Every structure is written in C-alpha cells, then in structure tokens.
C-alpha cells in the first residue's frame with residue numbers, strides 16, 4: 481500500500497511511505513489476539529511482532545483493505561467479543577510505517593497476491609483474474625475467467641499451490657452458485673482432486689465438500705455476529721442450513737432445528753454435529769422447509785437469492801416476539817422492509833451489508849423482531 485506521496489519542500493522528491501494497519505494491545509492479551517488473527521488469516525507473517533514496554537504490535541494483512549466482506553468494525557467486534565479471562569480486551573487499530581517492523585525472513589517467497597500483481601497486472605485491472613480467493617480448509621478456490629486460457633489457468637493453479645501455505649488442492653469457480661442446492665461448478669487446477677475438507681471458524685469445525693454443498697467462508701464474520709446474540713432458551717430454526725455453519729454457531733441455544741433439501745448437506749451436517757459434540761442440541765431435517773411444521777423464536781433465513789419466496793413460511797415458523805434473520809439480495813434493503821410491512825408488524829433490530837453480490841447489488845441482513853404476525857392471526 482502506498483500512501484502519503486508528498487512533495488518534499490520544493491525539492492520535488494516524491495516520497496512513498498509504506499504503512500501497515502496494526503493492532504496495538506498489551507502483552508497480556510497479545511496471544512489471544514494473535515490466535516484470532518491467525519484463525520481469520522489476517523496476521524501479516526512477513527513481519528515480526530513488535531514489543532515495546534508493555535505493548536505488543538501485531539501487523540495486519542493488506543487483505544483487510546482489499547476484502548469487501550471484512551472491515552475494521554467487524555474486526556473490532558470480533559476481538560471485543562472474545563473476552564479474556566480478565567474481562568475486557570483493550571486494543572486499538574493504528575497505522576505504523578513498514579520500517580517500524582522487522583521483516584520475519586529476508587528470503588521469504590512472494591505471496592500469491594504479490595505474484596499476481598507482478599505477472600498479471602492487466603488481467604487484474606480488466607477483471608479476468610481476481611485478487612480475492614477463498615480458502616476453505618486446505619482447499620483454495622480462485623476466481624479466473626474462462627477468457628484466460630486453460631494452460632494459463634493450470635499454471636496459476638500450480639503457483640497458488642506453491643505460494644499459499646498448507647494447500648492440498650486448487651480449484652477455480654467455473655460458474656456462479658446455482659440451482660436449488662446453491663452449488664457452483666468447479667474446475668480442478670492443481671493438487672488433489674478430493675473436494676472434502678475440514679474448515680475452522682469461530683471456535684468450531686466443519687466438514688465441507690466444496691463440490692456438493694454451498695459454503696462461504698466469507699460469512700464467518702456474520703455468523704460470529706449471530707453467535708453473540710444467542711440466548712440459552714432460544715429455539716432456533718435454521719431454514720436453509722447447508723452443512724450447518726449457522727446452526728453450529730448457535731450452539732448456546734436450547735434447541736436447533738436444521739433443515740435442508742440437499743441430502744449431501746444433511747449428511748455432512750450429521751458429521752458436523754458429532755464433530756462438535758452437539759448431538760443433544762441440533763436436529764437435522766432433510767426436507768423442503770415448506771413442508772416443515774415447527775415453532776421457534778429465532779429463525780435464520782440464509783437463502784438470499786430467493787428469500788422473498790419464503791417470508792410467509794418464516795412467519796408461520798416464528799413465535800410472536802421472535803426474531804427473523806433475513807438475508808436478501810438487492811440494491812436497497814428497503815425492498816426487504818417493504819415486503820415485511822405487507823405481512824406483519826415488526827421492529828428492525830439491526831441491518832447491515834454482508835457482502836457485495838454483483839456490481840450494483842449486495843447481500844443484506846435485516847434482523848426483524850416480529851411483534852404481531854398478522855398473517856397467522858387471520859388464519
């Protein structure tokens with residue numbers, strides 16, 4: 481990152497000072513924050529941590545600025561919510577000069593992103609190759625357009641395998657998520673062809689088969705937000721559970737009903753329930769949610785593209801006074817609010833952009849507290 485291009489007192493020398501976003505905390509909380517940053521792949525391993533008196537400085541990845549789904553506030557929330565044994569974690573996010581840090585290893589390999597920037601500048605600019613990629617367990621999924629030749633795609637796959645740490649297999653997105661199961665086609669580029677992996681986030685683990693089920697690591701921040709809202713008496717209905725990331729994030733609730741129509745997702749959900757010792761809490765249901773008859777006080781509707789078709793069903797499932805976490809795709813979240821206005825009385829507890837979806841559309845989440853469910857009262 482280059483900022484501060486300054487003219488030097490008439491000498492006309494342009495000075496580029498490389499800076500690094502950094503977390504400053506005390507030594508006592510340093511280890512906890514270091515582990516959190518590693519979990520989210522946000523610790524910049526090119527530099528050594530810096531100690532000064534009682535303070536520790538942890539350099540952040542430049543990804544923090546590049547990724548549209550993580551912002552500084554999200555990071556602050558996640559850290560604040562992980563209370564240390566002694567209570568509140570004190571920290572601040574500051575900007576330091578690169579020269580304030582010692583390089584961790586002078587002979588270090590370039591990162592995959594550095595490799596892309598050096599060799600594919602044009603493609604990054606015209607969007608045929610993206611900076612961003614997903615890491616799910618030990619599988620990497622790149623975003624490379626069909627316009628890039630197969631030979632070049634395979635070469636990029638091999639480079640990603642070489643330069644991204646702990647990678648077993650590299651694929652590329654061959655289509656958008658599609659169909660009822662919301663699964664995308666993948667092209668294998670390098671490493672093993674096995675698509676099953678073990679993924680960790682927010683203190684739980686998940687088996688994910690990237691070729692058979694929907695899964696997005698970019699929602700881990702959002703799941704953390706939901707996790708913090710769970711009360712011990714909550715009855716959760718996860719209407720579109722997939723392999724269960726939201727259901728498992730709700731593990732402090734009393735009971736969680738997890739529904740999906742994809743048999744592969746429910747098969748993995750059952751494994752994930754065992755993996756996280758939640759057999760007595762989560763009830764997996766392989767079914768079209770339209771056919772399910774249940775009641776809960778917290779409903780999770782993570783099917784953003786078609787959420788508007790399932791609002792009546794969600795209102796049938798929710799108790800009066802309960803909450804619906806409504807994920808939707810659109811240009812403006814008022815589209816969702818207007819839809820609910822025609823069906824029930826509610827209060828909006830919280831709303832936010834979760835991630836961008838297309839050049840003009842976003843995935844939003846709106847937390848609706850359902851005060852009076854007019855539709856059910858009429859029936």
Ligand SMILES: C[S@@+](CC[C@H](N)C(=O)[O-])C[C@H]1O[C@@H](n2cnc3c(N)ncnc32)[C@H](O)[C@@H]1O
Pocket residue numbers: 660661662694695696699719720721722723724725726739740741742745767768769770782783784
């Ligand atoms: C966007 S994915 C979300 C999965 C999961 N919540 C997650 O975050 O990984 C939506 C899920 O809804 C499921 N689905 C689609 N239509 C459904 C229906 N009518 N009833 C139940 N599940 C459905 C799909 O199979 C898919 O797994």
